Amino acid sequence: MKFSTQKPKKTLHMVSLGCTKNLVDSEVMLGKLSDYEMTSDSENADVIIVNTCGFIDSAKQESINTILNLHDDRKKESVLVMAGCLSERYKEELQQELPEIDVFTGVGDYDKIDELVNEKRSNFTNEVFLANDTNERVITGSSYHAYVKLSEGCNQTCSFCAIPSFKGKLHSRTLESLVKEVKSLVSKGYIDFSFVSQDSSSFLRDLGHKDGLEQLISEVEKIEGIKTARILYLYPSTTTLSLIDKIADSKVFVNYFDMPLQHITPRMLKIMKRGKGVNQLNELMDHMKSKPNSFVRTTFIAGHPGETLEDHEALAHYIENYKFDRANVFSYSTEEGTAAAKSTELIEQEIIDDRAQELGEIIAKTTEESLQKEVGQTFEVYVDGESEEHEYLLSARKTIWAPDIDGEIYINDNELPEGEQIKFGQIYTVKVTELVGDKLLATVIK
Incomplete structure (x- = not known):
């Protein structure tokens, strides 16, 4: 034996x-x-x-x-x-x-x-680690979608953010390294990609290129086998109208525009050191919205030091009118080492939370309106697997949406030929039948 x-x-x-x-x-x-x-x-x-x-x-x-x-x-x-x-x-x-x-x-x-x-040894290397094409990653959570990191660190000086203090200045990967990594992931069966960093629209600016993301889009489009891609975290002052056009004209990159605005009044943008005038911001946001099938996501901070009631009301009014597809609001949090932490105009926590709640309620309404518009529509989705809700419901997401943050569609019926099984990690065309709570119900039609 x-x-x-x-x-x-x-x-x-x-x-x-x-x-x-x-x-x-x-x-x-x-x-x-x-x-x-x-x-x-x-x-x-x-x-x-x-x-x-x-x-x-x-x-x-x-x-x-x-x-x-x-x-x-x-x-x-x-x-x-x-x-x-x-x-x-x-x-x-x-x-x-x-x-x-x-x-x-x-x-x-x-x-x-x-x-x-x-x-069993502790260590703190002085430089920030940046993933590259030689790192063998174990992709988690999906058999078809992967995140790809463009850069580390950030050159912006937002008043409320401590990230540059421990992540350092912007440090972009080379375009060659990214292309190599994406090709390697495609060879392993990945077909959907989300490109991420602290400030994605500044990609390659530290290496002397102002149009780094546009270059990335051109190179990624040449890679065979990618079905969809999107870019997360655009920064207002480094996003251009031509970048928005480049995304909209792409056959691979979906019209997904994720730009954290944080606020909208001229004085608050100045206090927050956000580096873009309101008129240019409005021009950017309207340009995103004008693109066919565009999906616009953002975040706001409520109760930043110096925010007046008028600023808050102007922001609430803006959110109500623009009707973002998705948005998040954060209550201001004092972070040591930031410019905002030194402010003499700190706002009471109770007021901050009330303002955040008010904005959150407006966002919940505009999100519901965005979802309601999908009822009766036909579009493509990725089917992820069985839903956690019920074994007879499948979980899917619209191909334009980012995983985990933009919602989940329940598939409760299909019109495929008899005996044909729905395969997970693949694209199907669905028709949306109704909205229940914050979930769309849909039927697979092909």
């Missing part, structure tokens, strides 16, 4: 918090730790990694709570790793205050995570 001499694989539990840019870094870490078997059972995992978010107070709190809860339930000999933005931003304090954690690392060592785990 032969006994297997193979050791059982060690297991890894990964939690990626915050944005999709963090997710790309988490996928790089998974690639470096491919000897480990992924597990959802954190209590018995050999290694637990939390890729933290350090953006605003609520995100920081979530990061700390997550890692302490995982520590409470983990087995004795496991290795607990705190990585990412929060860890980078407060490295000295956290290492003193959290003896529970075995390995601390920030935003510079994702590609060395295997060494740090094996040696």
Whole structure:
């Protein structure tokens, strides 16, 4: 009788918090730790990694709570790793205050995570790590969609944002590196791409090109096998009318325009250091909206220091009139090291929350109007799989929408020839029959 001499694989539990840019870094870490078997059972995992978010107070709190809860339930000999933005931003304090954690690392060592785990060693490299085409990533959450990171850091100086303080200045990947990575992902079956960074419209500006995104679009269009692509996080002062035209004229890039505006009155844009006059902003926004089948998403901050009641009412009026397809509103959060934190015009938390709630209610209404317009329409969707709602409902999203943030369509019927099964990760044409709550119901027609 032969006994297997193979050791059982060690297991890894990964939690990626915050944005999709963090997710790309988490996928790089998974690639470096491919000897480990992924597990959802954190209590018995050999290694637990939390890729933290350090953006605003609520995100920081979530990061700390997550890692302490995982520590409470983990087995004795496991290795607990705190990585990412929060860890980078407060490295000295956290290492003193959290003896529970075995390995601390920030935003510079994702590609060395295997060494740090094996040696149980903390490390903070001075440079921000930027994924490239040589990093073997393990794409999570989808068999057909992947995020691709364009750059790290940011050259903007927004009054409320601490990201440049721990992510540094803009550092773009080369176009060659991106094209190589996308081609590699296409060869593995990926057909839908979301390009992300802190400030996507500044891509390649640090390397002397003002039209970096337009160059990217031209190069990505040449790659065979891509069905759809979109760009997330355009910045007002670096987005041009010609970039909007380039996206709209593309056969591959969908008319998805995601531009965080934060505010709309001239004085607030100046206080927030947003670098674009209201007239030019309106011109950009109207140009996006004028494109056929355009989808416009944005974010706003309520209660930034210096915001008057008039500013707030003007913003509410603007949101109501523009009718964004999707929008988010954040209550202002004071971040140390930012210009806004030094302001003498801080607003009471209660007023901030009231303003955020009011804007949120307007956004809920305009989102519902955007969804209501889809009823009776026929369009293409990606079918993701069974819905969490019910085994007989399939979960899909419109091909123009970004994953996870723009909504979910339930497919409850199909008109395919008898015996033909719907395949997950593929494009189907559907007809929308009704809107129930915030979910569209649809029938697959081909």
